[in-house]
Amino acid sequence: MFLERIVAQTLKDLEQRKQEIPLEEMRRLAMAQAQPRDMLEAFEPRSRVKLIAEVKRASPSKGLLAPNLDPVETAQIYEANGAAVISVLTEPHFFLGSPTFLTAIKGAVSVPVLRKDFIVDEYQVYEARSWGADAILLICAILDDEQLHHLHAVANQLRMRCLVEVHSKEEAQRAVAAGAVIIGVNSRDLVTFQMNPYLLRDIRQLLPNDCVVIAESGIHTAADARRIARSNVQGMLVGESLVVSNDIPGQIQTLLSGANQSTQVKICGLRTPDHINTAVEAGTDMLGFIFHEPSHRYLLPSTLPDLLAASARYQQPTTGAPDLVGVFVNKEAAYINEVAEQAGLHFVQLHGNESPELCQQIKRPVIKAIQFQNLEDLSLAQAYQEVSWRLLLDTPASQWGGTGKTHDWDLARIAAQHFPILLAGGLSPENVLAAIAQVHPWGVDVSSGIETNKQKDSQKIRAFLAQVRSSEARPISLTSLS
């Protein structure tokens, strides 16, 4: 396994460096440094996803990426375009890095600098500080609990922050137990190098809300950035897609605006592989399935896995893989949890008059539909906001939802100023741009408006998504990122 090879090489190199500068001397050099910059502060305000931009010339999974990259110039471009932290590899054999890159970058930027190496020995922590690093990476997969606690403590004594990287639920629990406050979820399998786009969401649910969570690996497109933003992360660590880009400022803008300013789209009421394929191809973020029997869009929950298996585009492991949302009306919590588990749902949408207590019993993040009729309903929404992942505003109706009728967007705008909302009810390719401009929702949700004669219409699905994405093709200002 490549990890073992890197660690073995790291230990070999380390022995050499310890001969040149003994531990006591390295500790003294570390202590003599000026106070480090606080990486935790770089993630304020936590409501926005920040960028940790990585300087690297090569990687074990991809080989040479940018062998001639100028480390300092690249770091300065990153900072000038909104990166909150610069990550630097100093490992020379697999990443073509160097300690001189780190020291030179630290002197050339004003944001915190992270030493992102394979740290297994306290000597490397002192070394990192003596080179100017403000923070270090600790990889759970190469450390036992004792090492993790010890290295974390040494870094803290030096007032450095640690980014503690995890690849599994078990490692996430170990990181939390070690006192980690900044946790990186690396979605790339360390043995196969395969990406698991759903790992982040699964692990995020286990991490305390006050942790800073960083999405790591395979973040290339605006769709990837929107996907990680659905997992309530505070940062994304990006290397490859930046260093190989011939337009680094443009790529940073794509990712930051994808995470912070894009509109999430849910295409709802799907029942056929063709329409699922169309929605995925057109770039939807969420696929919705109606588990409410009276609806003409009803789908028997047990048929969802087969439906997805027959949808080639959903099966293709693209990094922007959409999330699955099951829509329920006034069902028991136990039933909802069972369906969610068996059908592999990522989110549960509760569209009836389910209580806040029931929302709390659901084992998936809840999207709670609210029929928002007047300003007094804002306090009702507040009660649900505490127990749901997102609030959905739909048009009040006796059949609960999917009416094709719009509601008061002025009221919706007021709600959107208080919470991130999913706007539903009567949206269509014709009116969705106006809705976004007026309400500024976190996301939009559509069903009737992409149907013809009560059947989904591929052309309308494409047109709807094209309209939403066209609203995002505008530059963002750097001040709006801070």
Ligand SMILES: O=C(O)c1ccccc1N[C@@H]1O[C@H](COP(=O)(O)O)[C@@H](O)[C@H]1O
């Ligand atoms: O679509 C349905 O039949 C449905 C039934 C019961 C609860 C919710 C339902 N759909 C939700 O309604 C909105 C879409 O509204 P529209 O059709 O675009 O006006 C969406 O949230 C669906 O999940």
